[in-house]
Amino acid sequence: MPDRLTVAFLGFGNVGRALADLLLRKLDTLRADYDLAVVPVGVATGGHGLAVDPAGLDLAAALDAVRSGGDLAALHAGTPLGATADFIATCPADLVFETIPTNPQDGEPALSYDRALLDRGVHVATANKGPVAFGYRELSALARERGVGFFFESTVMDGAPVLAVGREGLPAARVRRVTGIFNSTTNYILTRMERDGMTFDEALREAQAIGIAETDPTLDVDGWDAAIKTVILANVLMDGDLRPADVEREGIRDIALADVESAEAAGERIRLLCEAVRAEDGAVRASVRPTRVPIGGVLAGVTGTTSIVDFETDTLHRLTILEHDPGPETTAYGLLADMVNIARGRHR
Amino acid sequence: MPDRLTVAFLGFGNVGRALADLLLRKLDTLRADYDLAVVPVGVATGGHGLAVDPAGLDLAAALDAVRSGGDLAALHAGTPLGATADFIATCPADLVFETIPTNPQDGEPALSYDRALLDRGVHVATANKGPVAFGYRELSALARERGVGFFFESTVMDGAPVLAVGREGLPAARVRRVTGIFNSTTNYILTRMERDGMTFDEALREAQAIGIAETDPTLDVDGWDAAIKTVILANVLMDGDLRPADVEREGIRDIALADVESAEAAGERIRLLCEAVRAEDGAVRASVRPTRVPIGGVLAGVTGTTSIVDFETDTLHRLTILEHDPGPETTAYGLLADMVNIARGRHR
Numbered sequence: 001m002p003d004r005l006t007v008a009f010l011g012f013g014n015v016g017r018a019l020a021d022l023l024l025r026k027l028d029t030l031r032a033d034y035d036l037a038v039v040p041v042g043v044a045t046g047g048h049g050l051a052v053d054p055a056g057l058d059l060a061a062a063l064d065a066v067r068s069g070g071d072l073a074a075l076h077a078g079t080p081l082g083a084t085a086d087f088i089a090t091c092p093a094d095l096v097f098e099t100i101p102t103n104p105q106d107g108e109p110a111l112s113y114d115r116a117l118l119d120r121g122v123h124v125a126t127a128n129k130g131p132v133a134f135g136y137r138e139l140s141a142l143a144r145e146r147g148v149g150f151f152f153e154s155t156v157m158d159g160a161p162v163l164a165v166g167r168e169g170l171p172a173a174r175v176r177r178v179t180g181i182f183n184s185t186t187n188y189i190l191t192r193m194e195r196d197g198m199t200f201d202e203a204l205r206e207a208q209a210i211g212i213a214e215t216d217p218t219l220d221v222d223g224w225d226a227a228i229k230t231v232i233l234a235n236v237l238m239d240g241d242l243r244p245a246d247v248e249r250e251g252i253r254d255i256a257l258a259d260v261e262s263a264e265a266a267g268e269r270i271r272l273l274c275e276a277v278r279a280e281d282g283a284v285r286a287s288v289r290p291t292r293v294p295i296g297g298v299l300a301g302v303t304g305t306t307s308i309v310d311f312e313t314d315t316l317h318r319l320t321i322l323e324h325d326p327g328p329e330t331t332a333y334g335l336l337a338d339m340v341n342i343a344r345g346r347h348r
Numbered sequence: 349m350p351d352r353l354t355v356a357f358l359g360f361g362n363v364g365r366a367l368a369d370l371l372l373r374k375l376d377t378l379r380a381d382y383d384l385a386v387v388p389v390g391v392a393t394g395g396h397g398l399a400v401d402p403a404g405l406d407l408a409a410a411l412d413a414v415r416s417g418g419d420l421a422a423l424h425a426g427t428p429l430g431a432t433a434d435f436i437a438t439c440p441a442d443l444v445f446e447t448i449p450t451n452p453q454d455g456e457p458a459l460s461y462d463r464a465l466l467d468r469g470v471h472v473a474t475a476n477k478g479p480v481a482f483g484y485r486e487l488s489a490l491a492r493e494r495g496v497g498f499f500f501e502s503t504v505m506d507g508a509p510v511l512a513v514g515r516e517g518l519p520a521a522r523v524r525r526v527t528g529i530f531n532s533t534t535n536y537i538l539t540r541m542e543r544d545g546m547t548f549d550e551a552l553r554e555a556q557a558i559g560i561a562e563t564d565p566t567l568d569v570d571g572w573d574a575a576i577k578t579v580i581l582a583n584v585l586m587d588g589d590l591r592p593a594d595v596e597r598e599g600i601r602d603i604a605l606a607d608v609e610s611a612e613a614a615g616e617r618i619r620l621l622c623e624a625v626r627a628e629d630g631a632v633r634a635s636v637r638p639t640r641v642p643i644g645g646v647l648a649g650v651t652g653t654t655s656i657v658d659f660e661t662d663t664l665h666r667l668t669i670l671e672h673d674p675g676p677e678t679t680a681y682g683l684l685a686d687m688v689n690i691a692r693g694r695h696r
Binding site: 159168 | 677
């Protein structure tokens with residue numbers, strides 16, 4: 001008999017729906033490889049209502065309903081549920097995938113949602129950077145206390161196993177420095193400027209046109225998204241206790257085409273470099289700023305939406321991980337990987 | 349009370365001794381981070397005898413004895429042991445670090461040693477490619493049957509978490525293709541040829557002079573080492589069943605400086621590229637051969653002793669890992685990581 005794991009979706013946007021697709025596609029593999037029978041029992045959306053069925057929800061039907069602009073109410077079993085708060089308080093899932101949008105100010109309301117779920121003894125796998133950047137210590141301590149998992153592989157470099165490498169690939173190591181390029185939008189813009197001679201504004205409009213940049217590009221362009229990810233790595237892998245506002249942060253809004261060209265003339269390229277480093281006094285400091293890097297080196301070779309992280313440790317001198325071609329489906333995969341690792345007890 | 353884990357060293361060359369140094373340095377960290385009290389109870393060397401003490405062996409004294417050209421006999425407790433076979437049959441360790449030299453023909457005698465240890469219910473962590481390339485399926489099945497671990501992170505890209513990423517970072521994924529540069533010696537030689545205009549012979553002598561190449565460079569230069577590592581990745585991550593002789597293999601012995609220069613003129617560099625790919629018929633095929641790669645791409649940027657692996661999967665499109673500055677101490681770290689992961693039950 002396989003282990004039964006009931007799961008629910010809190011948030012059902014691009015990532016949540018990509019995860020639902022992936023989960024349906026991988027049900028047989030999960031059973032074959034991990035003896036794991038995953039049963040969806042709930043979906044809570046922003047604009048399409050919510051549905052819970054402890055006996056098993058038809059996830060394909062939920063996808064169809066949402067994609068065709070309908071409502072999930074018809075799939076709900078039992079007494080009607082009110083708002084998200086009811087869903088969080090009563091949803092009969094062993095694990096909840098939380099994928100609501102990131103709030104870069106304070107991580108709310110997801111921070112409270114995740115706290116409430118963990119407090120109920122529900123595992124949480126999230127792609128939402130907010131609760132992790134603002135509540136990692138608290139939420140991971142709570143998860144430990146309740147014996148459940150709080151995993152969030154997809155918050156940095158999508159589904160690339162950056163945090164898994166920290167847990168499984170660097171045991172007993174001390175991370176001295178983490179460097180990287182964590183924001184795809186700004187890297188795409190810089191690449192278009194250097195490759196195609198676009199101005200910042202032209203490259204930004206191009207990024208918006210193909211859906212890489214948001215209509216309000218502030219979070220990416222001013223380095224907030226990169227700062228939040230840097231905080232997550234600093235706090236999780238280096239035992240830091242930073243918040244996004246603690247990061248020395250400079251975005252790429254003021255990078256002119258002339259800056260890109262003068263760097264090129266000097267054999268360099270500009271990258272929005274993120275860094276967390278343990279200072280002499282033991283404290284962890286973090287920064288995000290446009291930095292000139294030598295052409296021919298690995299960082300300059302990171303173009304378009306590719307991202308990279310580089311670890312310096314006391315045991316492996318330098319270890320680098322690159323992720324290529326990110327998308328909702330790679331973010332979704334990080335959540336699936338978290339689920340498998342929690343289900344086999346690796347959160348303990 | 350921390351968990352007590354007794355360990356023994358089978359092989360005490362550069363890697364075994366670097367591991368002993370690292371273990372002594374990390375004893376407190378292992379206790380603090382993993383509640384693990386590691387107790388060395390045995391060391392078997394090639395030319396300096398062996399010593400077993402079930403109550404705990406003085407590892408620093410063993411290092412001193414071997415480094416000063418002495419013998420371990422004085423550290424032995426109890427009735428004298430004969431040869432390695434006795435050590436394997438009776439050593440009272442929960443886990444053995446096997447680091448004897450790789451035999452590229454058939455993996456022996458390490459294959460038999462590891463089999464005997466696993467059969468006794470002893471965990472094995474090895475840096476030796478032979479037993480893995482020739483006996484992975486058999487030994488991992490035996491380990492499962494006996495409820496022990498058989499881990500070998502250090503066999504490919506030293507201590508970089510390549511196999512850990514397969515286990516923890518890519519659950520339920522299907523690896524379609526693995527590509528990489530796995531042999532440091534040949535990459536160093538190619539880099540010296542392209543950077544400094546050396547001939548193959550000059551670059552090889554240079555590599556030998558600084559200890560990167562063996563006196564008999566056949567294993568590296570003719571692609572055997574790379575082929576063995578490719579087999580390990582193909583069999584472990586892609587469920588292949590290859591042996592080193594199954595790899596289409598071409599080394600770099602016939603690469604002339606003129607070849608390097610003509611590649612450069614075409615905007616390319618030559619790399620000894622390793623590949624394992626799932627063919628249309630489902631079979632896994634592997635090759636090692638000098639390949640021209642575009643300058644400016646990631647592969648051409650892999651110079652000197654750096655190594656790289658690139659995974660194509662059905663979930664993450666492409667994931668790349670690079671390791672820089674390898675040495676006996678990074679190989680040793682892979683063994684330490686294996687030990688931690690086995691001790692916390694992640695072999696199950």
